[in-house]
Amino acid sequence: MSRLGEYTCGLDAAMAVVDGKxxxxxxxxxxxxxxxxxxxxxxxxxxxxxxxxxxxxxLQRHGVVHRESYHEVPPRVEYSMTPAGRELLDALEPLGNWATKHIDLIVAASTG
Amino acid sequence: MSRLGEYTCGLDAAMAVVDGKxxxxxxxxxxxxxxxxxxxxxxxxxxxxxxxxxxxxxLQRHGVVHRESYHEVPPRVEYSMTPAGRELLDALEPLGNWATKHIDLIVAASTG
Structure with a gap:
């Protein structure tokens, strides 16, 4: 198996991580x-x-979110972004900007 | 309804366009x-x-792909990217780069 595993390319692998709404x-x-x-x-x-x-x-399995369990009473569990998760959110920014620019088209398509 | 329609933000709207593998x-x-x-x-x-x-x-409905039907015998139909589609692919590039950088983690998660 290649270094890409089951994925065709980086973009394919990325969609496996951020798939869905x-x-x-x-x-x-x-x-x-x-x-x-x-x-x-x-x-x-x-x-x-x-x-x-x-x-x-x-998201934890993909290394972008970290789960921390604090041994308190009552128990406290917190979720945070890992450094890779922060990089991922940064990488998603142009995509969000694209959609904001084309929002009228996207909204029309979803309601039409 | 706000200008964003059913979407929370640009990123939410973007995922409606590029959702899936x-x-x-x-x-x-x-x-x-x-x-x-x-x-x-x-x-x-x-x-x-x-x-x-x-x-x-x-993808056509979201205005990122164009379908052109040529009146030939046999009929010919071609698909192409619209300018908005090209901008979308450009906006996806950082995401692909992110995954390429973190590919070992993603592949391990998908096979583990």
């Missing part, structure tokens, strides 16, 4: 520092707890 | 000029004809 938004919500699960859940309107749990696990 | 790769395959359906299908190993058809329709 929520993962870029989860990274966005973590940009200002660690957050607890409930705070993340509140800030992402429309995501189910189950889906947020699953996405956080996948 | 294939759409960025379809754009990538169109970067050097128009291609016919069969040529696109051959160059994207693993995509079904049905899925390619559906993705091309959605």
């Amino acid at each position: 929520w993962k870029p938004l989860i990274l966005w919500e973590l940009q200002d520092g660690p957050k607890r699960f409930n705070a993340l859940h509140r800030s992402l309107a429309g995501i189910s707890q189950k889906m947020l749990t699953q996405h956080l696990k996948e | 294939w759409k960025p790769l379809i754009l990538w395959e169109l970067q050097d000029g128009p291609k016919r359906f069969n040529a696109l299908h051959r160059s994207l190993a693993g995509i079904s004809q049905k899925m390619l058809t559906q993705h091309l329709k959605e």
Whole structure:
């Protein structure tokens, strides 16, 4: 197997990491520092707890989110971006800018 | 409804356009000029004809791919990138570069 594994190219591999509606938004919500699960859940309107749990696990597996469990009473768990996660959010910025520029077209397509 | 429609932010809207494994790769395959359906299908190993058809329709709806039908015998249909599509592919480049840099982690996560 090549160094790229199952992926055709870097872009293909990138989409495996940020696929779907929520993962870029989860990274966005973590940009200002660690957050607890409930705070993340509140800030992402429309995501189910189950889906947020699953996405956080996948983001951890891909090394872009870190989960820290504090041995306190009651127990405290916080999620944060890793350095690779921060680089990923930076790499997503031009994509967000592109969509902001073309937002009228995208909104028209989704409602039409 | 705000100018963003159903979307939270530009990045959210962008993911609606490039969601999934294939759409960025379809754009990538169109970067050097128009291609016919069969040529696109051959160059994207693993995509079904049905899925390619559906993705091309959605990319057209989002204004990033153009479909041109030539009245010839036999009929010829070509797909090309619009200017907005080319800008989108450019905006995806940092994402591909990010994944290339972190490819070992991504491959390990997908096989582990």
